Amino acid sequence: MKKVSYQKYGGVNELEITETPIPEITETTVLVKVKAVSINPLDWKILAGEMKLMSGSKFPKGIGIDFSGVVEAVGSSISRFKKGDAVLGSVDQFKGGALAEYVLVTEKDITIKPETISFEKAAAIPVVGFAALQIFNKVITVNKGTEVLINGATGGIGMFATQIAKTKGAILTAVVSEKGMDLAKKWGSDFVINYQKENILAGEKLYDVVIDLSGQIPFDKARAIMKARATYVNTIPGPKQIIESFLHNLFSKQKYKVLLSKPSVADLHTLVNNVNEGMDVVIAKTYRMDDFKEAYKEVPRGGILGKAVFILGE
């Protein structure tokens, strides 16, 4: 089978299409023929070796985390899935390898894809959906009337976070680029600010929650727009920020929270239900597997509203 992989950490030029054997099914695994794979910032951060502590030094490595596809075969102890089921899910984020013709996963990595959700939209759900859902369910409390600011509201996590914030009754300010303004309004944002024209930190308004998805507003700067008991969420924390947040929270009423999201089959069910019931998933751009170099050059440059996705097969 074809698989995009790399032999050492680096940039796009390390990526290549290789021919590898189709993984062998075991008693407890499910073999999925991949139909679509989404592109995440984690892909190129891991490729660059920015997360070596977790991703280790064993090569070759595959790229791609979340996928959708059709079950090709199941192990003898699998009862929840059968050949022919349409599914979506994710592989271990630090091992990668979804950008391949087949992936081998366990039952807890996947769920059934309803017919109402296309393969390309399904592949865009897991990684960013887990992050957005877990921000609201594990990191912060948002109720009716909570003043929330989301910086980077039309990216992958922003797409889900914006819509979840509105279902919780937040008064939402979305910070986006010029081309994302209409989408942020469509998703229900009460106020939309164009970061290319306005410096959000110079505004008078104070928020209960500031979620930075862009890495552009560190906690020290965000405090200028936070209420006395507000919470800040960093979704791109390194070890330094994790220690800083812990120490800071011992002494201040303003809270500094970090997101370390994890795959969860329960959360995947919730997200699929939400999308099935109308939550919007926007695919800004699609690529073929052979265009992997172009994709991993273009998408990191930004300007993608929602997600970019590889489509495999016909």
Ligand SMILES: NC(=O)c1ccc[n+]([C@@H]2O[C@H](COP(=O)([O-])OP(=O)(O)OC[C@H]3O[C@@H](n4cnc5c(N)ncnc54)[C@H](OP(=O)(O)O)[C@@H]3O)[C@@H](O)[C@H]2O)c1
């Ligand atoms: N901690 C965790 O568990 C976890 C899990 C998943 C992802 N992440 C990380 O979380 C981050 C966001 O993920 P994502 O998938 O949502 O990424 P994304 O799709 O690339 O979204 C980032 C957003 O930031 C916006 N942006 C860029 N510069 C900005 C600026 N100066 N001011 C305001 N917004 C700006 C971008 O808008 P334009 O492109 O329109 O400029 C884009 O909408 C990534 O770094 C990712 O690695 C963390």
